[in-house]
């Protein structure tokens with residue numbers, strides 16, 4: 001796994017404004033993480049191996065372009081396994097599923113491939129382990145998010161959802177000496193730490209997770225956007241509205257000093273009015289966003305005079321996950 005390394009911007013250690021000109025700062029890392037890459041490749045390989053149609057429960061990753069492209073290739077996206085005909089193949093998305101979903105699929109004789117990100121699986125295992133030891137588990141995350149539903153479903157009788165600092169007041173536990181917090185993988189690091197601080201005020205013996213639950217990709221993208229945001233009149237985050245980590249990047253950019261920040265799925269959604277009076281535009285993308293969509297935004301900006309692009313690099317990522325066992329022989 002990669003880790004954050006000291007800030008470097010392009011080949012220098014300081015930001016260099018282009019004289020009196022317009023410029024783009026391009027965050028690195030951005031876009032696809034190892035878990036998304038694996039999940040998308042899982043569906044592509046399953047299509048090659050088994051032929052269309054194949055079924056995917058929920059969006060394989062939270063990105064409109066990815067979902068629409070796979071749909072055109074013969075993927076049928078469903079909300080629940082009871083929409084999949086008996087005996088057919090269903091892929092579980094990168095966000096993970098609860099044991100109840102696996103049980104439903106088995107009952108309907110569905111063939112399954114699990115594309116859950118291994119870093120989500122790690123949080124599931126933590127939930128199971130601390131439930132076995134009879135802890136109260138305070139799961140910090142967004143209500144209704146698929147990942148949170150999957151993790152909570154591992155131990156519903158032990159898990160309580162904490163959706164942000166303001167939710168802390170209503171939390172009660174059975175034994176204050178056996179309380180641990182876990183989290184969704186794609187949260188804002190700063191907001192999560194605020195929630196943890198509030199929880200710890202209430203439960204001083206609160207235990208931390210054995211390792212970071214907010215994943216390396218979420219953290220690295222937030223660090224990069226924080227590095228460039230103070231220089232930016234505008235930050236454009238490429239990503240979908242239902243992508244938690246993409247939405248967090250907009251919030252982090254604004255919190256770190258960007259004068260404005262917007263989320264767009266496609267270049268055509270960039271409003272030219274946003275560019276009026278702007279000298280520096282920062283660009284980043286969520287962990288489920290293919291680079292082609294960022295290229296589209298860069299091309300659009302170049303047409304508006306923002307041809308100068310400076311990378312802002314805060315980490316190098318090299319992590320790759322193996323495909324699910326059923327598809328391992330066919331990795332490209």
Ligand code: SF4
Nearest residue numbers: 033035036117185215
């Ligand atoms: S954002 Fe993190 S947890 Fe989610 S798929 Fe990517 S690496 Fe896995």
